[in-house]
Each structure stands twice: as structure tokens, then as C-alpha cells.
Amino acid sequence: GQNIDQPTEMTATEGAIVQINCTYQTSGFNGLFWYQQHAGEAPTFLSYNVLDGLEEKGRFSSFLSRSKGYSYLLLKELQMKDSASYLCAVSGAGGGNKLTFGTGTQLKVEL
Amino acid sequence: DTGVSQDPRHKITKRGQNVTFRCDPISEHNRLYWYRQTLGQGPEFLTYFQNEAQLEKSRLLSDRFSAERPKGSFSTLEIQRTEQGDSAMYLCASSSQEYNEQFFGPGTRLTVL
Numbered sequence: 001g002q003n004i005d006q007p008t009e010m011t012a013t014e015g016a017i018v019q020i021n022c023t024y025q026t027s028g029f030n031g032l033f034w035y036q037q038h039a040g041e042a043p044t045f046l047s048y049n050v051l052d053g054l055e056e057k058g059r060f061s062s063f064l065s066r067s068k069g070y071s072y073l074l075l076k077e078l079q080m081k082d083s084a085s086y087l088c089a090v091s092g093a094g095g096g097n098k099l100t101f102g103t104g105t106q107l108k109v110e111l
Numbered sequence: 112d113t114g115v116s117q118d119p120r121h122k123i124t125k126r127g128q129n130v131t132f133r134c135d136p137i138s139e140h141n142r143l144y145w146y147r148q149t150l151g152q153g154p155e156f157l158t159y160f161q162n163e164a165q166l167e168k169s170r171l172l173s174d175r176f177s178a179e180r181p182k183g184s185f186s187t188l189e190i191q192r193t194e195q196g197d198s199a200m201y202l203c204a205s206s207s208q209e210y211n212e213q214f215f216g217p218g219t220r221l222t223v224l
Contacts, residue, residue, distance in 0.1 A: 004153075030211065031211055033211075033212070033213075035215075041217070042202060042215040042216060042217050042218050043154065043202075043215045044215070045212050045213070045214060048211060048212055050211075087153050087154075089153070091211055096159060096166070096167045097142065097144075097159065097206070097211070098144060098156040098159055098167060099144075099146075099154070099156065099204075099213060100156065101153025101154050101155070102153050103151065103152055103153050104151075104152070104153050
């Protein structure tokens with residue numbers, strides 16, 4: 001089966017940095033995605049990694065190590081609006097282009 | 112084109128009724144996906160189209176579920192004889208052949224009473 005693990009909940013302080021980890025064990029891999037999802041809304045695309053290393057995009061960065069089956073999403077200068085669920089998803093798990101998601105990490109940003 | 116659209120946004124139905132949802136992808140995207148999401152879980156893959164061809168269906172998809180994309184543009188997802196366990200958010204996403212990023216629509220929230 002396909003297995004994607006991420007912490008269920010995290011809490012951080014406004015202005016701080018938080019790292020959300022994701023580990024995966026899948027048969028097939030075309031890339032790893034991070035999505036942000038606010039309650040009651042659709043997921044919105046944050047980042048995509050297909051090669052090892054760090055991808056930086058403004059306050060958000062994402063890292064991938066394919067040999068370790070590991071990724072993290074780094075959020076800097078946290079804002080209250082960053083409170084949301086962060087979904088790790090693997091493309092190509094089990095073949096094809098579909099995304100296989102983890103259960104999501106609910107991030108709460110406090111004052 | 113501002114993105115993926117879905118209709119209706121909410122649907123309440125009684126157990127045993129049939130429902131149909133519509134998805135309009137981003138116009139230049141030839142790939143279309145349906146996912147289902149329940150509370151506290153990540154989206155779960157249902158089916159995938161490339162143009163009008165349905166290339167993959169989840170083994171979790173019972174024969175009460177059917178999807179079409181007749182002209183390679185919009186898609187419909189039909190659930191026959193709905194059950195309470197079908198209550199979920201049904202998400203549609205689209206992507207181009209060149210880029211892997213999938214862009215999601217706002218979803219259709221189904222409640223089966």
C-alpha cells in the first residue's frame with residue numbers, strides 16, 4: 001500500500017518559523033506536492049518538488065530527499081492567516097498521475 | 112478563465128436518491144481528476160481523465176459511482192442510490208500535460224440524510 005505520514009497538529013507563534021515534516025513510502029514517485037487548505041475551502045497549491053533539495057518561494061520553502069522518502073514545508077514569518085491544514089501529497093504512487101495525500105497537518109498560529 | 116469551477120456547491124439528498132455533480136476545468140487543461148474528502152482526512156482519489164478518456168479509477172469506487180467527460184472539457188460525477196457514507200466533499204482538479212500541478216475547484220459538499 002501507499003503510506004504518507006505527517007503530524008496531525010502543530011502550534012506556533014506569530015512571526016516564528018515552523019517546519020512541517022512528511023515521510024512517504026510509495027510504489028512509484030513523480031513528485032511531491034504541498035497544499036494549503038483553510039476550513040471549508042479547496043486545497044491551494046503551495047509547492048512541488050521532483051528533485052532533491054530545497055525550493056524557496058517567498059515565505060514558504062519545501063525540501064525533498066527521495067532516498068529518505070522525506071519532505072518538509074518551512075513557513076517563515078508566520079501570520080495568523082497561515083492557520084490552516086497543510087497537505088503533503090505524492091504524485092505517481094501506485095502509478096499514473098493521481099495525487100495520494102496524507103491526512104494533513106492542522107497548524108494553529110497564536111499571538 | 113479564473114480557475115476550476117464546480118456545481119452545485121452544496122447538495123442535500125435523501126438516501127437512495129441519485130445525484131450528479133459537474134466540474135469545469137481550467138480551459139487549457141486536458142487532465143481532470145475527481146477526489147473525495149471527509150472531515151479530518153486528506154482528499155482521496157476517485158478517477159482521472161485525460162481528454163475524454165477515463166484512464167484510471169480507484170478500486171474503492173463502487174459501481175454506484177460513474178464519471179464522464181464526453182467532449183474532453185467539463186466532467187460529471189454521478190452517484191446512484193446514495194448512502195449516508197457517501198456524505199463528503201467532492202473535489203475536482205485539473206492539470207496540463209506539461210506541468211504536474213493540480214488546481215482544485217471549490218468542491219461540492221454532499222450530505223445524505
